[in-house]
Amino acid sequence: MRFFEYESRAVVAKAGIPVTKHGFARSPEEARTVAEQIAGPVVIKSQVLTGGRMKAGGVQFADNPDEAARHAEHVLDLEINGHMPRGVLVDSRASVKHEYYAGVVWDGLRKQPVMLFSDMGGIDIEEVAEQHPDHVARAHFSTTRPFSDWQAKQLVASLGITGSALNRLTPIIARLAQLFLRYDMTLAEINPLGELEDGSFVALDAHMDMENEARPRQKALLHELGVGDEETRQAREATPFELAGEEVDAQDHRGVAGNVTEFDGNLGLVIGAGGGSLTLFDAVRAHGGQPANYCEIGGNPSVRKACGLAKLVLQKPGVDKIAVMMSIVSNTRVDIVARGVIKACVELGYDPAEKIAIFRIPGAWEDEGFKILEKYGVEYADRSVSLHGAAKRAVEKIQGGAS
Amino acid sequence: MSAALFIDVQVKESVARDPEIAAKLAEVCPVDIFRAGPGGVEIVQDNLDECVLCQLCLRVAPAGSVKVIKLYDDGAVLGA
Numbered sequence: 001m002r003f004f005e006y007e008s009r010a011v012v013a014k015a016g017i018p019v020t021k022h023g024f025a026r027s028p029e030e031a032r033t034v035a036e037q038i039a040g041p042v043v044i045k046s047q048v049l050t051g052g053r054m055k056a057g058g059v060q061f062a063d064n065p066d067e068a069a070r071h072a073e074h075v076l077d078l079e080i081n082g083h084m085p086r087g088v089l090v091d092s093r094a095s096v097k098h099e100y101y102a103g104v105v106w107d108g109l110r111k112q113p114v115m116l117f118s119d120m121g122g123i124d125i126e127e128v129a130e131q132h133p134d135h136v137a138r139a140h141f142s143t144t145r146p147f148s149d150w151q152a153k154q155l156v157a158s159l160g161i162t163g164s165a166l167n168r169l170t171p172i173i174a175r176l177a178q179l180f181l182r183y184d185m186t187l188a189e190i191n192p193l194g195e196l197e198d199g200s201f202v203a204l205d206a207h208m209d210m211e212n213e214a215r216p217r218q219k220a221l222l223h224e225l226g227v228g229d230e231e232t233r234q235a236r237e238a239t240p241f242e243l244a245g246e247e248v249d250a251q252d253h254r255g256v257a258g259n260v261t262e263f264d265g266n267l268g269l270v271i272g273a274g275g276g277s278l279t280l281f282d283a284v285r286a287h288g289g290q291p292a293n294y295c296e297i298g299g300n301p302s303v304r305k306a307c308g309l310a311k312l313v314l315q316k317p318g319v320d321k322i323a324v325m326m327s328i329v330s331n332t333r334v335d336i337v338a339r340g341v342i343k344a345c346v347e348l349g350y351d352p353a354e355k356i357a358i359f360r361i362p363g364a365w366e367d368e369g370f371k372i373l374e375k376y377g378v379e380y381a382d383r384s385v386s387l388h389g390a391a392k393r394a395v396e397k398i399q400g401g402a403s
Numbered sequence: 404m405s406a407a408l409f410i411d412v413q414v415k416e417s418v419a420r421d422p423e424i425a426a427k428l429a430e431v432c433p434v435d436i437f438r439a440g441p442g443g444v445e446i447v448q449d450n451l452d453e454c455v456l457c458q459l460c461l462r463v464a465p466a467g468s469v470k471v472i473k474l475y476d477d478g479a480v481l482g483a
């Protein structure tokens with residue numbers, strides 16, 4: 001989940017990283033009050049969960065509180081990429097000698113966080129990495145061993161930074177890495193990290209993204225920041241298809257049959273089982289298939305829920321067939337899922353043998369499940385066929401390469 | 404006609420009218436296939452396909468009085 005800049009600043013400040021004097025305002029009057037407290041030139045920044053603020057006019061400079069209030073009025077009314085601002089950040093304009101970049105992101109391939117540091121801040125780090133790779137330093141670190149300041153020092157020093165700047169930057173990078181771990185972030189970024197005329201450093205802007213699954217254990221932080229349980233903070237609003245998926249899952253307490261994400265392919269997916277859904281989604285794509293959706297089914301849902309999910313996917317415009325696949329299940333019954341997906345086909349007037357490209361769920365009660373599938377002529381695979389093998393078969397069938 | 408595709412449940416007429424057995428069946432079935440009505444046990448047609456084949460209903464009713472039939476298995480009777 002993403003944080004607004006004013007929230008990210010609060011997280012950074014909480015971690016002990018110096019920030020410029022600033023305040024959050026929801027009205028021009030509040031912006032004026034913050035500007036009066038800062039008592040100097042300020043920047044008014046729109047608080048939206050999207051990029052391109054500067055280009056859209058969502059960042060304005062003011063020399064006095066009256067001007068700050070005027071700019072705030074304009075920025076508060078300005079829609080950026082379809083987002084209306086939550087408020088404005090009124091930030092003091094620091095006199096910056098040099099801009100740096102400091103960030104920590106999750107490296108999905110290494111399965112470890114990686115610290116990034118650059119002496120070219122204020123611009124996109126991707127751009128710097130591409131055009132000036134020698135100005136970007138990287139270092140992975142462990143999520144289980146205690147983080148040491150020494151690791152941060154090595155990173156900064158690798159760009160040739162020495163002396164007082166090295167000593168002052170080290171704790172900032174270390175605290176950023178520590179807050180990344182403490183708050184289950186997937187991104188913690190300070191850009192720019194400004195070096196002021198007096199040689200001190202301050203965070204001039206910050207971006208934070210937290211692992212969505214961590215929300216329950218980060219309740220205290222979210223409460224402190226004023227983020228309510230109802231705020232999903234997803235990258236985009238849920239589509240009607242996805243909302244319908246939530247309704248299916250909410251039908252009863254048994255198992256999971258939901259967490260639907262919409263895509264625009266022609267192969268509907270009813271997939272799940274402890275990470276198996278992600279593997280299967282990737283496998284379908286790896287074999288050239290175009291998934292119509294992502295979803296999760298597991299934990300032994302009722303037939304009604306499995307049926308509801310399959311119906312939802314089958315009725316999605318553009319879906320030609322569905323693939324029902326899971327890794328080997330223990331706490332989900334094969335026969336129950338088989339009943340659900342076949343019932344969905346029958347009730348919608350489809351022939352299950354035609355609509356279900358492949359059913360690959362081995363495990364608990366598979367003998368009963370396979371009897372049901374055989375009765376309806378549905379192609380199924382047992383555990384001797386891998387997830388990739390099943391995904392390949394589904395893609396072949398939908399592409400007409402096999403019947 | 405039942406809306407169920409996979410499961411049918413039959414209760415012997417004489418047993419079905421017994422309010423005590425009706426109450427027991429309604430209590431044990433984990434997916435609410437039985438309801439204790441004023442005239443004895445009623446089968447909730449909409450829930451039939453939810454049957455988890457647990458055999459609890461077979462245990463609380465007199466032997467042979469409740470039949471759980473697997474429609475997908477040539478009418479095989481559970482527990483038979």
Ligand code: SF4
Pocket residue numbers: 412431432433434435436453454455456457458459460461471
């Ligand atoms: S076998 Fe279990 S689930 Fe099925 S009807 Fe009997 S008690 Fe209900």
